[in-house]
Amino acid sequence: MQQQGTQAPADIAGRTNAVIDAKKGLEGPLLPILNGVQAEFGFVPQDALPVIADALNLSRAEVHGVMSFYHDYRREPAGRHVVKLCRAEACQSMDGDALAARLMDLLGVGLHETAADGSVTLEPVYCLGLCACAPAAMVDDQVIGRLDRDKVEAIAREVRS
The missing domain is CATH 1.10.10 (Arc Repressor Mutant, subunit A)
Known part of the structure; x- marks a missing residue:
C-alpha cells in the first residue's frame, strides 16, 4: 500500500x-x-x-x-492500528470524555488523527452497540467494553509497541 x-x-x-x-x-x-x-x-x-x-x-x-x-471510508491511509472510541451518549455518561482525553494524551493524537510515526489512528464512532458495557472502544477489530483508566493505558501501550 x-x-x-x-x-x-x-x-x-x-x-x-x-x-x-x-x-x-x-x-x-x-x-x-x-x-x-x-x-x-x-x-x-x-x-x-x-x-x-x-x-x-x-x-x-x-x-x-x-x-x-460513511465514516469507514478513509481519505488518507490509517495507522497500523485503528482505535475507534465510542462518543455516543451512553459512553459519555459513563466518564467517556475523561477517558477519551486520557487516551488522546497517551497516544499524542486527537480524534480523526494519525500519529506521526504511523502507529495509530484515533477515530470517534457514535455507537459500537455496547451501551450496557459503556464506555466502549474498538482496537482494530476487537471490541472492548467497560473501559476504565487501566484499560485505556493498556490500549495505548498495545498500539504504540
Whole structure:
C-alpha cells in the first residue's frame, strides 16, 4: 500500500479502473466499488473519485457525498492500528470524555488523527452497540467494553509497541 502522494494519478486511475471493472456489473455498484478501492489503496484517494464518477455516470459530488456519509471510508491511509472510541451518549455518561482525553494524551493524537510515526489512528464512532458495557472502544477489530483508566493505558501501550 502506498500513500496517494507517492502515486501518479495515472496509477491511481488504472488501479481504480481495475476495481470498477470487477464490480461495475453489480446492482448498486458504488458501495462495492468504494469498498474495493479502499481495499486496494488502504483509503480512497481523491484522484479516484472522478474516475468512479465517470464510470458510473454520476457527479463527483454524488460520489463524494456517499464516501463522506460513511465514516469507514478513509481519505488518507490509517495507522497500523485503528482505535475507534465510542462518543455516543451512553459512553459519555459513563466518564467517556475523561477517558477519551486520557487516551488522546497517551497516544499524542486527537480524534480523526494519525500519529506521526504511523502507529495509530484515533477515530470517534457514535455507537459500537455496547451501551450496557459503556464506555466502549474498538482496537482494530476487537471490541472492548467497560473501559476504565487501566484499560485505556493498556490500549495505548498495545498500539504504540
